[in-house]
Every structure is written in structure tokens, then in C-alpha cells.
Amino acid sequence: MATAVITDPMLTTPYLLREVAKETPDTFTLKLAPEEGGNGSSFRPGQFSMLWVFGVGELPISISGNPAEHDQLVYTVRSVGQATNALVSQAVGSGVGVRGPFGTGWPVEAARGRDVIVVAGGIGLAPLRPVIYEVLHHRQDYGRLVVLYGARNPRDLLYRKELAAWARHRDTQVLVTVDYGGMSWRGHVGVVTTLFKYARLKPTNSVAMVCGPEIMMRFVTRELVSHGLSRNDIYLSMERNMKCAVGFCGHCQYGPHFICKDGPVFTYEQMRPLLEKYEL
Amino acid sequence: METLERIIAEHPFFAGLESYYTGLLVGCGANVHFQPGAYIFKEGEEANEFYLIRSGRVALEIFAPQHKPLVVETLEEGDILGWSWLLPPYLWKFHAHAVQDTRAIALDGKCLRTKCEQNHDLGYEVLKRFAQIMERRLEATRMQLLDVYAVR
């Protein structure tokens, strides 16, 4: 029998935590590099890794860095439980286990020559940031870039300086809104769907990429469809429980799909029959 | 007033309305300008007009004694501001606060509601248009109430 080299997809690789930066009161951006250094860290926008905290647990975390940088992997993590807490509290210099990258990505290749509409809610901007980097890096290959971003309140906005910098690129519109604005907030107040009336869209030649809480994505897809986008041009990034990321553990099944290996990015056409099913 | 007429006629809110009525609206419309920080109307005041925002940003605020005013929504270019003039008791429920330099067309709601009472065809058209705005804002408010980004 031919003996193929068996690589164990469940085996983690130690990376070095190089930097932890606070984005919001509960969200941090982590930079990890291979222990030996070098350029081993390529990924496609929208992919995720399984990050292992020694003795604590493993988590699926989207890669939020620049796909053009190959010497490190960047993740933006919201601390909401024991494992995420442990992950963001690691000291710089700690070893963090990395498996991946896993999953399909956003359709950045298919979107070339077209307008790109990025719609993000809360931490959902993290997996979409590589798309924005990619489009701005190959600016001439894409049409307009419209970024619509909503968060709970001004404190919870990610990448505030970058949002302002992106808006200065040509053919780029960045609209930011918060659900609850304080008096010092001079920007939009209202949910992310209210931004559509101010966005300059060309629905027939646009690809939309959406990431956020599932309720938010349902509202947003309805808005995009009402603006004339085809269901096949709307992409969503889905979240489910995940233990292995390679299709073995069964946890992330969503109807016939495995979020880990068939997704996490799907078209709205694929998701539409499932999104409104309770307890699927 | 040619610009005013064109702006009103081209605005989706007025689309399909008989030109006689748009003419009436134009007749009692006026360009207005608010400096940043200015209040367009305040809670409890009589509501006699509404605004078609042409540029800038207006915050709808409500306040509780122990808090700074809370912004519930912002309105911008192309948005219609105000419908309290349409239904009794014709009093504003929020403060409208220009947070940026804001230009708008002010329209006479008091006059329009009288016309609507006299002519129910017009009344139906006006109510239908406002119902749509209210429906959109209600949906947005519900989504806001769901507080989808909160950690549970």
C-alpha cells in the first residue's frame, strides 16, 4: 500500500505572541509569528485559524491582518468567555498554538472589476479588514469600495484610525454608525441598515460581503436585495460551534453545510433557505 | 424659487404627487440653515412644520435628568425630519439638534394637515408616504432594541 505522508490536522504549531493591542474595552488585536520567524503565514481574506491557549482551550478566530504581510498572523479577539479571556491575557512572548488557516474566503478574486460593498457589525469588521486591505492594495483592479460599519456605541468601534484613513482613498466611501451615541459623538446614530440610504451603490455591478451577528445579517441582506443585488452577489460569514475546523467534529453543521470546511463564507443564495429556521 | 421647486419635485417623498399640491408646498416652503449646535425644534413645542434635509446632520435627542441627552437617531441628506405636526397633539416628542452645519427646506405642516382634512385623496397620499418612513424607522428601532452586538 502506498504510504502517503500523514499530516495530522489536529496538531497545533507553537507561534510567538509578539503584540497585544487594545482596540476597545473588551477587544484586542494579537500579532503572532512563527517561532523560527520567516514567511510562513499566508492566508486568504475571510479564513480563520484555531488558536490554542496552553492547557485552556482552542478557539476559531478570523484572521484580521493584511494578506500582503507574510511574516505574521493578526487576529482581533473579543473577550467574552474563559478561553477568549485567557487568550487576550497572554503575555507578549507567550506561545500560542496555531492550526490553519481554514475555510473558504471572501470572493476577492471574483470581485475584481466590480464595486465592493463591505457591511460589518461589531467584531464582524475583523474578518472583513483583510478584504479592505486587499482592495486598497490593488485599488485599480476594483470599482468603488463602500464600507458600512455599525457598532453598539462609539467605544466599541474597531480600527477607528484606519476607518478614517480608508475614507481618504479614491472611490472609497466609509460610513460608520452606532446604535447608541453619546453627546460627544458627532457621527451617525442608527443601526447599520440606516446607512444604505447614504451609500452610493451600483447594485448591478457590486459584490457585497457581510459579517456580523446573524440578526444583523438578516436585516442587511434584505436591504441589499431591496437595492437590487443578486442573492449570488451577497456573501455572509457564518458562525457555529467548532471543535476541529476540518470537518471531523460535526459541531458546526448548518443544514447540509459544514461551516468550517464549506464556509465560513457562503452566498446568501446558499444561506437563504436556512437563515430563518429556528433551532436548525 | 425655481431650485426649491425642482428639489421638491425630484425628492422621492413627493414623487407622484399632483403638481397642484407640490406647488402649494413650494409656496409655503423656505430654505433654512442651522449652525452646528443649533436646535431645530425642542421636545414639547408645537409641531407646525417638517424638513427636507439637504445637507448636514441632525440628531434626535431625548434626555433624562441624570444623563446627558441620548441621541436616538441621526438624519441626513435626503431624509425627512418631523411628523409630529401630522397627528394630534401636534407637539414635538424629541429635540432636533443640528450637529453639523445643516441646510434644509422647511415645509408648512400645519397648512398641509388642513389641506389633508379638506381633501382626503391628498390626505391618503401624505399618510401613505409618512407611513413608509415610520415603518422604516420602526424596523430600525426594533433592530436597535435587539442590541445585537451585546454580550449575553
Add this chain to the structure above:
Amino acid sequence: MVAESVLATRETSWSEAVSQVHAVFAASELGRLIEAVARRGYAVLGPTVRDGAIVYDQIESAQDLPAGWTDEQAPGHYRLKRRDDDALFGYVVGPQSWKKYLHPAEVRLFSAERPPGEGQGGTFRILNNETKPKAPQAFLGVRACELAAIAVQDRVLLEDKYRDAVYGARRAGAFLIAVQCTQSAATCFCASMGTGPAVANGADLILTELLGAGGHRFLVKAGSERGAEVLSDLQTHAATDADLHQAETGVQEAASQQVRRIENDGIKELLYQNFEHPRWDHIAARCLTCANCTMVCPTCFCTTVEDVSDVTGDHAERWRRWDSCFTGSFSYIHGGSIRTSSKARYRQWMTHKLASWMDQFGSSGCVGCGRCITWCPVGIDITEEVRALRDGGSHGNP
């Protein structure tokens, strides 16, 4: 990343001519078969009687086999009974399947350590990821439905985008001795699933136990070169037409004894279209979400991973354990579980098994072994539930 098929590799190197040769050996030779396999370095595993059930365990000799036993099975019911003969394989499947050896209920994925005293801020290194069993394993008494189940797990764990190293290492070395069923339990429905009771391929040796006029003996056919090689250690003689006929009749009888069946025509659409069928509430009123069905199912593959560390915090291990879609934590994402009701959990299990499995892996996830029916403490019968969904018309989404 596409995994190579273990079965396919073996089959292509195997000459069709040899596999057509049937031989016969006396039941007294079975011990020699066990020895012949053990001599080649395999740990021989097979059926034994323990705790009132047929369970798979280490086999030293033919004496360890359940001679003269049969099983009586019904929804929520399992009893061993004496036979009036000395048949060694006169029962069908028990609560366990070969899954416990190929896809262990608990396995350490790896252990890792941090330099002592460094604690937080230190790096770590992986000490091992022992995926291989101590010795290659030989399974004696693999039924047709179980071979089908192994093929189903091969598809899931080896032949999709990624290859599971733990399963792969065990599967690649496994020597499979199949036994065709000549009787069925009341819970069997392999005939309707097209998975049995006849064994087609996928085994190294295929046995049929024959009793009666010709004496207690086994009809045997090699299914691989290594199977034929093992067979050469045994005293066999050519099978007669009568032997072949008796075996064929026995297998046919097993099929005709089956009182349960699943109608597979359009079953995927049936389940997809009945997401809101009132029958789910009917099932939920009975289901205890005990997860027995998923534990005894030979194709259920779901697992969870747990982290263990010692008191110093310098040594950590990751363990993989069987998990079940019937547990609350299975569908947990931050904020809560997605499937909170037992209705949703049973629906997920059954819809996955019989419908979405087809979209995911190109076949049904059910092989008709009947274990989920027998070992359900309240006797929920998957074949009955399919029928109830069919009878009730469509309820749910297009």
C-alpha cells in the same frame, strides 16, 4: 489535501480471479484462523459475551467466542438467549461497533509542555501525537452493515478535504474478517438500506457459518491478497454446490426475516421539506436526549476536544472524546445553545443521518444495523419515524 482511499488502494492491487474462489473449513479450524492472524502481528478482536450482551473484545482463541448464543432485539429491548446449536456467530450486532477501535471514544491528540517555572510568558513544545495503536488490529465477525459503516466513516474521516490521522492509522492496518448474517434481529433493516446482509467487498476474508447436514463449518472467500495468504495456513477444501447453496439461502433468509425497512426514495426531500412537521413534537415527548443512539451508531462520528493540565500548569494534554448532537453544549456559541429543545436535537440527528449526509458525503449515514432502535431506552424507532413523516404530508419549508 484529498485523502487517498484505503479501500481503493487495496482493491486495485487485488486480482479478481482469486476472490471468486470459495473454500470450506471445519468450525474446529477457526482457532487456527485466529492464530494465523495473530501470528502476523495483529491484535485479534471479536465478539464475546459480557454483561449480558455481545461485545467486541480481545480474542485469544475460538473458546472466547459466544458459542451457542443468540440475541433477541426489539425497540428498547435486548436479551441474550441460548441457541439449540453451537453456532459461533448465531446473533447479529450488539451495542458496540468497530468504531470503538477505529475511532476511539477517547484519544489523546497530543501532549505539550512548557519549561518548568516559566509559567505565563513561556513558549511550549509538543511532546507527542501518538496516533497509532500499539499493534495493527484484526476484526473477526464484521457484519455487512458494519463494513458499510466503516466505508461511511472512511468517507467522512479519510476521503474528504482533510484526513484524520487517528482514524487513518488504525484503518490502514486493520484486517477485516467479515461474517455474513444468516439471521436477522427484529430491529435489522440493512436489506432496505442496500448494505446487507450479504457481504460484497471491503473485507480481507468473508465467512459464512454453516450448520446442519454438512456439519459445523465455514464457507470462506478471500477478499484481498493478504486474506488469501492468511487462508493458506488453514486446512480447507473446495466448496461444493451444496455449501454455496446453503450459504446463499441463509443470507436470503436473513433478508426476508427483516420486518423493518426505510423507504429511501426521496428521503432527503422528505426530511428537508418537513422541518416543521408535528411529528417532531411527538418524538420530543418521548426522547430523553440521552444520546444512546449516537453512541451505539456505527457511523456517528462527532467528537469534542477537552484540555487537561497538571497542577504545575507546565504539562497539558488535548483529548478527543465522542460527543453527541443530543447534548446542550453541542451547538453552543457565545450567548447560548442553538438547539435547546429535544425536538431540534432529534430532528438534527435524523435529518443529518438520512438526508444531509447525502449532500455531504454522497450516501446515507444510516446502514440499517438497528442499534439506535434497540438501545433507545424509550424504544424510538427511526424506521417508524420516517414512515410517520411520510404519512403526515409536507410541513415546513420548500
